[in-house]
Amino acid sequence: MKKNRPVLRFLLLAPLAGLFGLIFGIASVYLYLAPSLPSVESLKNIQLQTPLRIYSHDEKLIAEFGEKRRTPIAFEQVPQQFYNALIAAEDENFYSHPGIDIKGLARAAFELITTGQKRSGGSTITMQVAKNYYLSSEKTFTRKFTEILLAIHIEQEISKKEILELYVNKIYLGKRAYGVEAAAQVYYGKSIDQLSLAQLAMIAGLPQAPSAANPINDPDRARQRRNYVLARMFTEDFITQEEFTKAASEEISAKYHGLSTEIEASYVAEMVRSELAELYPEDLYTKGYRVYTTINSEMQVAAQKAVRVGIHNYDRAHGLREAPEVLTPYILKEQQDVPVRVGASIWKLGESIPSINYELELPPSPDDLNRYTWAKKLQERNAPGDLVWAVITNIDDEALTATAFTADKESIVLNKESYEWARPYVNVNIIGNPIEKPSELFSIGQAVLLEPRGEEIFLAQKPEVQASLVSFNPQDGGLLALVGGYDFSLSKYNRSTQANRQPGSSFKPFVYSSALEAGFTPASIINDAPVVFEDDSLEAIWRPENYSGKFYGPTRLRQALYKSRNLVSIRLLNRTGVGRTIRYISQLGIPRAKLNRDLSLALGSSGMTPFELATGYMVLANGGYKVEPFVIKRIEDSEGNVLFEHEPKQVCPDCKKAIEEYQAKLETRIAENPEALFNQTSEELPLSLEEFSQQFPPIAPKVMDERVNYLMYTMMQDVIKRGTGKRALALGREDLAGKTGTTNDQKDAWFSGFNNKVVANVWVGFDDPQTLGKWAFGSNTALPIWVDFMETALKGMPHSPIQRPEGLVSVRIDPETGNRAYPGQPNAIFETFRAENVPQQMETPPSYVEPNGSDQTGSSQQDSENIAPEQLF
Template identity: 55%
Template sequence: MTRANPILRFFFWLIVSIFAGTGLLILAIYLFLAPTLPDTQELKNVELQTPLRVYSADGLLISEFGEKRRSPLTYDETPKQFINALLASEDDAFFEHFGIDLKGLARAVVELIRTGRKKSGGSTITMQVAKNYYLSSEKTFTRKFTEIMLALKIEQSLSKEEILELYINKIYLGKRAYGIEAAAQVYYGKSIKELNLAQLAMIAGLPQAPSAANPINNPQRAIDRRNYVLARMRTLDKITAEEFEEAAREPVTARYHGATSEVTAPYIAEMVRRDMLDRYGDSAYTAGYNVYTTVDSKRQQAANRSLQSGLLKYDRDHGYRRHDNKAPFTLLTVGTDELLQEWLTKADTSRDIDWPATLDEWSSLLRNSNELGLISPAVIASVEDNGAWYYQSDRLNWLPLAGMAWAKPYIDVNTIGKEPESARDVLTAGDRVWIEQSNDGPVLAQIPEAEGALVSIRPDDGAIQALVGGFSFGSNKFNRAIQADRQPGSAFKPFIYSSALANGFTPASIINDAPVVFEDKSLENTWRPENHSGKFYGPTRLREALYKSQNLVSIRILKQVGPRTAVNYIEPFGFPRSKLNADLSLALGASAVTPMELATGYCALANGGFAVKPYIISRIEDDNGNILYNAEPDVVCHDCEKESPADAEVAAEELLTIEQELAALEAQQEPDAETPANIAPRVMDARTNFLMISMLRDVVRLGTGKRALALNRSDLAGKTGTTNDQKDAWFSGFSPDLVTTVWIGFDQPSTLGRWAYGSNTALPVWVDYMSTALDGVAERPFEQPEGIVSVRIDKETGLLAAPGQANAMFEYFREEDVPKEPAKIITPAGGSNSTAEPELTPEQLF
């Protein structure tokens, strides 16, 4: 026993030395690392990286931008069943331990000693929070010790619920999803609160291997991990045996869901993204900004549909373009490539096909082909005389011959072939096609080659209500609404006529519509402009010339006003001066502008003569809802112009006293809430504006804009536009509440065809859109200002009508411009009266 004492003492002191050494080592590590530990109180105010989100004016999501998809939740918002699943999977003793799991760490140390490799880290959820928020993912002992000490510090600073909240919002769960709510949206397209037990367990199992074992990249491994989580929940008695069995049998229902857009407005989203990047740099993608636009979701959806419908109709009217884009078939007996190619050229399906394998491959092809609004991709499975079977949405569908009756062969822009007698004349098995779902059933479609744009603006302040920059943002991101400079043709004439009215002309002014020749050394040839019809109409009233869109009248009035005078007048409407030709070509709309610029100019016509600037961002909020920016646009204020007449009898001294007293009273009063902070400047006299609107209303009532009468409203005005060789088709029109411009043409300017005009190509799109955009908006007459009178005039001369004259009409004038001279009346033997040939002055002739 005595001899054993030295041995026992040796082992005793050895153990003491080991513990003391370990303690000293830990103390040394602590003293070394403690000064570098961050303040864990900062976790309470941590800013999670969240994406930029863009919303419509009514709060619907348009788009989101950012590498990290994240939607933070509070602990109380998290389903209890998910908490149980997560703790069962990651840290079942979370609510009992003090930040570290001694058993888990000991197990990790034993594994390291036994195998020489680090397998499990023994990390608790608190340690993972420390790593995710403060540390890197490198596997070193220093980082592990720092992680442990941080976990202990976090446990002292935060409650268990706060720690768990940080974890579930920070953890990466694959597919750019950070946090459990983002993961639920990515994998299931739902909120975490809407998921069932199997789906919750699937997400709870993702932290271990989010990229390699998520249900999209590796469904079988994800099922194995999900069932492990369910088994752990059953072991911990968090679910019943029945719940376990039912959830473990569920198939994988996850698939990738992009950002859930509630309003399709990709061109607008891109405009906002660029603006935010200019404002905030790269932090725009991570700081969680919420941008609310001026876009009305109802009007935006109508704009998408109307423009696509119009382009599809134009495309159908010009025939079907056959292509060789085929989807592959998988044959039961594998043949040579030549045999397969020979089979694919035939319409029958007599050969043996491995349909399950073929349909699987087609499904993959279709999933990777984006839907383009009204049309979606499909594959023709077989063709019969009276129709064809097409594969779409994981099933076969029937396309009748009537759905492809339009598909006459395209020959050129002016020529199409014969109507198909059989579906075999149009399609063959394996064709990759596009299908449009119409009210009458499916219709064969194709992506139009012609493009278009639609811009809709609230004229009182310039708020953009809807904008579409092309047929599909997915296939072409060029925003024609703001980037395409195109000649507006006759759609620009209202500004030429406005400058004429502002410089002495009246709607009754007589202009001679006769041939004119211009010789200019800068031109290679002599310029002989013509009306589109090729006819000349002689002396014509200004009003009539506008609604008939007579080119020669526009040229003559611009020549009299002067191109530079006209440019000076037109520029303040919102047109860049650099784009306005200071020559006679301006009269024919040869100065290229964007649809946005043309719509902006029309706003000044619609709102009574005030210049507004279009804007898309209404306000910007940070991720806590604090407003960082509020738009303060120039707003039309008719009442702001009204002034009380001065009393001419008041002496100068008395007037000064009154003004001083009024100023003192105003200083004591609160500002009028009705008066806007920024008042839009007037660029057009109110009376000139009214005369111009009355003429543009006649374009709709009597002229090229008659299709707009389908809306059955009396408060519409506008102008069509068609350029040389029908390269551009336009319609710009408005009510007092809404201005909309539509353009259609090819990106590389070429003719739309000899029958394509603004009246039958762009105007139907405008009518279709405005029927929805103005639904529920009461008719509102254009206000007639003081100083405008209506008198009867002779239609032929524009002079005052004689009493009892039969062919007279009412016309609006400024009071000072009312004709003084009556028309001369000839009473023939028959008794009816008519005007004599007038003796026109040189001014009237020109």
């Protein structure tokens, strides 16, 4: 018996020694790791990596930039059913354990020791929070011990509710989605509180294998995981048998949903992102910056729609460039009596097809199967712009209709009005014969693009022509809307800000403004007659012409502008001087370096962007003040703190007048009492000039005489009332002014127009400059887009004309000579002049005869000239 005592003692003491050893080991690890543990308190203030978000002026989401899609939400915003699913699947003892699950860890350790493999996880939700916020994903014992210690600390410092909120906002759930709200948007296009039980269970099951087992990458594996989560919820009494059965049988509805923006403004978003990249190069896409722009969401939507409608209208006028592709049918006519393979089974006509994912009416026909097969192919195609893909499934020559089947399984009837434009394209000026019946154009299985437009739908094609639209608020320079092309996803090239194109006649108002400033008047007469330029710097002799090829003799400037007479503009520029005109125009906001230093400047030959041209037009629209264009109004951090707020210089004549009057009073007081120079305050004038000025917003400088500005406004109103811009009369407003522009060979078509509150510029052309066709002009190509946009932009806006300033005089003149009309002259018209420029010469009545007997009835038209530019006059 005594011999057995040492053995007994060993058997009793060994476990005790092992326990003490384990305690000592844990204590040693704790003492080693504890000093390096991060503060749990920092979890409450931790900065989640959230993307950059860009908003319109009225807080509609424009774009989101960042590697991680994340939308942090509060605990209360997540449905309780989701927490139930999460706890059932990931951590059934969450509410009772102290941060670690001893049984789970022991089970995981035993499996690892006995099998050499990790079969079940021992991590609790708290441990996952510790790992996700503080630690890496490396698989080492040190990292695991640190995770355990951190989890215990976290449980001691913050509540279970706070732990769950941290978890649901941090966890990765596949497809760049971080956090449950982002996952709900990515997989279902909805907020987390709008999901069904099955969908919540699907997301709750993703943390185990978010990349490999999400419902997009592997639907079958995702379904199995979802049903496991549902089964665990049923076992834990979170759901009933009926709820489990219904949710477990629900079809997989997940599909990838891109960023759900509220308005389409990708070109604007890229402009803003590029500008911010210089300000915040290190953390732009992770700090959750919110940028609020000047974009008006309603105007932006209207601009995008107007540009696309205008492009498609141009496209339809020039015919169908190539026949649409014909998709291969799943079942050919000769195969209809032959068994075919569908999924994993063999199928014959009349048999049900349970393996097909489509909702077919059984028994299906070959036509049914073909349509649904084609629809699936179309789902894989991205349609440009607002177009949709469809496939032709039926042609009826007697009814002159064709039937198309969309990717969303919608059946659409195309009548003759839908497709009759699609005559064969021959060249930019010629299209082929009319289409008599749909079979000439369509064939079964043809993949076609359709353009929905209100109640109508048209056959369409991917356009080649491009367009841009830029709109500003001329009172402060804020960008209201911008479209840089047909579709940003097809081309990132921003034609509004990057394309240097010749503005043509839409540049003439700047040349005319310079001339009025120099003393010309709207009634000044310039001869519209042929001229030839001989200059050694030119490769060939230049013979500019009016578009019509005709010459109209002496012409008033007002008439020359609204009829867009090229030769008058050239002669006018020669009279005022190229250098002087460039100096004048450059102060309006047009880059001087881009202005040609020759007489071709008068015809808009200087390349510039639509953005730059629209910037100059703001001066014409606001009464003569230079405002700087801007798009970023405010930048906030993720907590809503304002990091930057733009204070633009604004047009405020009343502010400027008040400051000038106050300055005059101060100067008078100082003149009367020089000592007041050192004491500029009194009961009458309590503030210094600087203090008084600070009561007003920053004031834009005046760069154009307000009288010159008003005269130009009335002349450009005539462009709309009686000139090339008559289409704008459809808006039914009296406050609009503008100018068309068309360059040589119709390579560029423009319209720029405004009232006192909105400026808009439209350009149409090809990226590789080529003719738009001999019938394409600013008046019928760009102006309709402008009208469509302005109809929305001006809706509900009171008429806002430029107010007539003091110092102008209206007198009756002879429309042929520009002289003052004689009393009672029947064809006299009213014209407005600056007071110092009123014509002094009065027209001679026709009955008056000079003493020498000569009849003063007017001058003859000037003959053709052949002179050098410097000898033009």
